Amino acid sequence: MRAAVMYGAGDVRIEDRPDPKIQQPSDAVVRVVLSCVCGSDLWPYKSMPATGTGRPMGHEFLGVVEETGSGVSGIRAGDLVVAPFTYCDNTCDFCRKGLHSSCRHGGRYGLDGVDGGQGEAVRVPHADGTLVKLPVGADSALLPSLLALSDVMGTGHHGAVTARVGNGDRVLVIGDGAVGLCAVIAAKRRGAEQIVLMGRHTARTDLGRAFGATDVVAERGDEGIARVRDLTGGHGVDKVIEAVGARQALDAAFGTVIDGGIISRLGVPQYEEGPVGPSMIMKNITLTGGVSPARAYIEELMPDVLDGAIEPGRVFDQTFTLAQTPDAYQAMTDRRVLKALITL
Amino acid sequence: MRAAVMYGAGDVRIEDRPDPKIQQPSDAVVRVVLSCVCGSDLWPYKSMPATGTGRPMGHEFLGVVEETGSGVSGIRAGDLVVAPFTYCDNTCDFCRKGLHSSCRHGGRYGLDGVDGGQGEAVRVPHADGTLVKLPVGADSALLPSLLALSDVMGTGHHGAVTARVGNGDRVLVIGDGAVGLCAVIAAKRRGAEQIVLMGRHTARTDLGRAFGATDVVAERGDEGIARVRDLTGGHGVDKVIEAVGARQALDAAFGTVIDGGIISRLGVPQYEEGPVGPSMIMKNITLTGGVSPARAYIEELMPDVLDGAIEPGRVFDQTFTLAQTPDAYQAMTDRRVLKALITL
Structure with a gap:
């Protein structure tokens, strides 16, 4: 063959x-x-x-x-x-x-x-x-x-499941690759009210909108975090699905998630250590996700x-x-x- | 006054x-x-x-x-x-x-x-x-x-709640301080089948046994991890409640938790960065917990x-x-x- x-x-x-x-x-x-x-x-x-x-x-x-x-x-x-x-x-x-x-x-x-x-x-x-x-x-x-x-669809779904996305949630999906886009589908399917998609490839984020993203953020780093906070009335998001794997994406997740929120990672980390110090504990943030x-x-x-x-x-x-x-x-x-x- | x-x-x-x-x-x-x-x-x-x-x-x-x-x-x-x-x-x-x-x-x-x-x-x-x-x-x-x-009791309970301790679980509690001991109470209360308490102060671990710990591990580091694995038939534990805050305790948690398991931290971390790299993703480990x-x-x-x-x-x-x-x-x-x- x-x-x-x-x-x-x-x-x-x-x-x-x-x-x-x-x-x-x-x-x-x-x-x-x-x-x-x-x-x-x-x-x-x-x-x-x-x-x-x-x-x-x-x-x-x-x-x-x-x-x-x-x-x-x-x-x-x-x-x-x-x-x-x-x-x-x-x-x-x-x-x-x-x-x-x-x-x-x-x-x-x-x-x-x-x-x-x-x-x-x-x-x-x-x-x-x-x-x-x-x-x-x-x-x-x-x-x-x-x-x-x-x-990809099972992986995006795994992000929404492990982040426990539910009715009315504000969700940030980081990454406009195929997994991120399927995470948008999954978040919408589980009842998320607001789905912010972080990505900068217009053709992809347009598909993300078609899948249910309510907002798109093209900025990264501190600018991206500020933009997500603006879009959520200053509060931040309840759940983050991180479908990139870069340390910058993880930092954006911690920078935008609200107290008691959940970050689910789908991208394989390109780093060994991450920011799990006192701030994570004071805010009761959960870090979850993994291979679907x-x-x-x-x-x-x-x-x-x-x-x-x-x-x-x-x-x-x-x-x-x-x-x-x-x-x-x-x-x-x-x-x-x-x-x-x-x-x- | x-x-x-x-x-x-x-x-x-x-x-x-x-x-x-x-x-x-x-x-x-x-x-x-x-x-x-x-x-x-x-x-x-x-x-x-x-x-x-x-x-x-x-x-x-x-x-x-x-x-x-x-x-x-x-x-x-x-x-x-x-x-x-x-x-x-x-x-x-x-x-x-x-x-x-x-x-x-x-x-x-x-x-x-x-x-x-x-x-x-x-x-x-x-x-x-x-x-x-x-x-x-x-x-x-x-x-x-x-x-x-x-x-203390609400904090130990928060560990068991966020670790989603349930019937039949094998649970490791790291730390024989008052919070760790209350976590033993909480894990037993929620139906844990095996509760391994990691601590080295005999008077405290004896109280832990009275509270429901089924096993006590005095060793730390790699020795402690190996001992926990031995006690769990080589499998490791389903849930870890980490009530110390030292990086060594977090490493012991990651070293003993089974795929799909949950680590809940109650001790305020004495570190800013932790081991959240690819291995955590491949094993689908969840890191949760926080201020009760x-x-x-x-x-x-x-x-x-x-x-x-x-x-x-x-x-x-x-x-x-x-x-x-x-x-x-x-x-x-x-x-x-x-x-x-x-x-x-």
Whole structure:
């Protein structure tokens, strides 16, 4: 099969790889229909040391089940399924608590002999626990939004869940990338009254407004904090969803959140230490969030996609073929593309 | 009246002060029956620069209402009342959310012309919002435990509430001071299955066992972390209540908490920055806690004190007269006394 493999920073190649085969009774092989490039794929694209062996890329995909192992009972060949961005057994103590990202038998695509999602087919471990059947055909116009359940929409939702966004909340979403925009969808879906989106790419913040952002703040640093305070009558916001990962974004979160408020981080921090001193204690600020247990949220979010209540697939603003995947990486790195959809 | 005033590190004096009088319609004057010394009183006792004016001390007291302002309707002269350690209106937006520590009209005793609690009488602002009537006589044996509702018990409870301690949880309490011991009470009260108390003063950890601690860890640092992991079958704990404030204690919290777990801090941090980098995100750890809104918890906890289900007053291990208050500060600083009760 053909698949995307990264050999170092700026070096993504489409090459022949062995066709995946069932190795364990709990495996399934999925023929990929749609995949995409994640913001987190850009980190190694910018910094990975050159390697002779390469690493299969991609962790968001939906496709048709081709074959299942003898222990798989929940899905069967021919089913159209979506995969969350980590595989999981859906039965361990962490999965039972809804923390599938910490599954005791889980793992990541592209590692440990498991294929990446940017390729023609993927062997999916723990297929019964991981894959969720989609009640639409492979020609449905909803596929991009259903693909978003594999990562970005579930990640934005995780931010709103862990920030405990509820009716009437004033919410700040920091970052106009695909995750930030999905966090806007999630905050609105949970009843936020005011959603301030901090970002400076007009095309993206316009989509954020379409998703439910009531205000946009282009300023950063102290100016951005002052602007958010102005927009909230001087009070600050009840909840912050931080979808960038920069220290400046964390400082903006602490600078705008009201006493008793919650900051949920979705962006992987580019720092090791943060401002958790006496001020955080005096104000009773909570710092939460993390890697999304995307699998936990698929059943909850899917009905809203199916009935059109949410359209996270709108974050995909350009479509590439698998052969064009290297161009997709570069286009996202150059910020010419928000999120690249890959059709197979 | 006589009251304790601090003039600098190691310099607490009992002196004559003006008798408090009603200044605002919402004031009450309370004749103090019981007061005590807080661990936080020891910070200025160790470090306050010498001053000629002095600062009235103490923020935990219960007593009899002597006089009320014209706007006070909920309490009246003769009532025995307990005061939370900050005063509050109990009506602002923060108070309505249960965050009385951030009350928009609240403040601290001993500042802004308000008396301290270590004295014969206190003018209490926002008396209707602040004071809670006690359904016992001034000779009740329960008074020390009711006094604990003014701070330590409400603070320990705040740790358990913000850590969302629930049935079956494995909880680590770091610190065997009065707050840590009250956190043990609170964790047990909320159904924790295993409560590991980290502390090295045997008399205190013995009281912790009496309060419900199932295990005691005397080790600190990496040894302490390893011991907690051993005691929890290698898993770590679901929740940590950190009642010390040292960076080593925070590191122990992060080192022992399980994926998806919660760390609640009650000790005011002696550091400005903490370890909130990628590992916290990958494990979905929540960092919460803060200054307790003690007023919010008095009604909930009082029935348990009245029926003897909890006995937080056992943290008072020595009684002093008001005149002996300077000795009480020194005894607590020397760790000869866990928490000093002051009778008036």
